[in-house]
Amino acid sequence: MICALMIGRAGSTGFPGKNTYPILGRPLCAYPLMAAHNSRYISRIFVSTDCPKITAVAQEFGAEFIERPSELATKEALGEDVFAHGYREIKRRLSDEGKTIELMVLLFANAATITAELIDEGIEILRHDSSVDSAVTTSVYNMWSPLRARKIAEDGCLHPFVPFETFGDPKTLNCDRDSQGEVHFADMSVSVVLPHCLEHLEDGLLPQKWMGQKIAPIRSWGGCDIDYEWQVPMVEFWLKKHGIQDASEE
The missing domain is CATH 3.90.550.10 (Spore Coat Polysaccharide Biosynthesis Protein SpsA; Chain A)
Structure with a gap:
């Protein structure tokens, strides 16, 4: 059932x-x-x-x-x-x-x-x-890629929420919202x-x-x-x- x-x-x-x-x-x-x-x-x-x-x-x-x-x-x-x-x-x-x-x-x-x-x-x-x-509904929200996520640090400024190195060589990364492929949530x-x-x-x-x-x-x-x-x-x-x-x- x-x-x-x-x-x-x-x-x-x-x-x-x-x-x-x-x-x-x-x-x-x-x-x-x-x-x-x-x-x-x-x-x-x-x-x-x-x-x-x-x-x-x-x-x-x-x-x-x-x-x-x-x-x-x-x-x-x-x-x-x-x-x-x-x-x-x-x-x-x-x-x-x-x-x-x-x-x-x-x-x-x-x-x-x-x-x-x-x-x-x-x-x-x-x-x-x-x-x-399981099977779950997902929506693609590339604009919310973890690469774009920021947090406010103790200095009051924005810093990467996730270290850029997590995504590869920072020198090869770019700001395009689709650069990491589809981001499924x-x-x-x-x-x-x-x-x-x-x-x-x-x-x-x-x-x-x-x-x-x-x-x-x-x-x-x-x-x-x-x-x-x-x-x-x-x-x-x-x-x-x-x-x-x-x-x-x-």
Whole structure:
């Protein structure tokens, strides 16, 4: 059985209420639920939350609920621990029914740049290649190459965040944003993972250890999880480009 698990909490501080913020006339968290609901392969959708508003939205998609423990509902709590907790609860429930989990589809309530087609592509990647641990959406953001990253040092000036030598001979490097080739970022829209990734987080690759070690890309563009209000127009643009209309126009 393939199960989707969306996580989202009530107490966002950087962008209060972001998970239910209106995007094209729908709550933000409706979009990952829509994608999971329309997937050809997902059998059941679960939501781990402490937020009544997210719960209300998820009920419209027939989601089953996992109560998010208070210690996992703080800004310090790691997403990997919330996913692992949710997975264990889903595994327990399915075990009681005599069922097992083939794959987990992991979603964030604030990541709307996802479609059923992208989810299904990730599922098909894992079904066709047993050597990979996960398949995740990636977007190419060459403008954010680590070569361009800076930090403010004790002298108050900007210094390379990563030593230039990491990328080769500094004398051969240039400022062109494409000079390091495609720079892929896991954009958090979806992670399709094997169960063992959640059972053995300690073996996973930083920074998202739920992805395991061998991670296949699901190529996307413009993907992101919304953490700031200025990202809203970007996500609305992405959704419109993928044929999703404003709810008021339907």
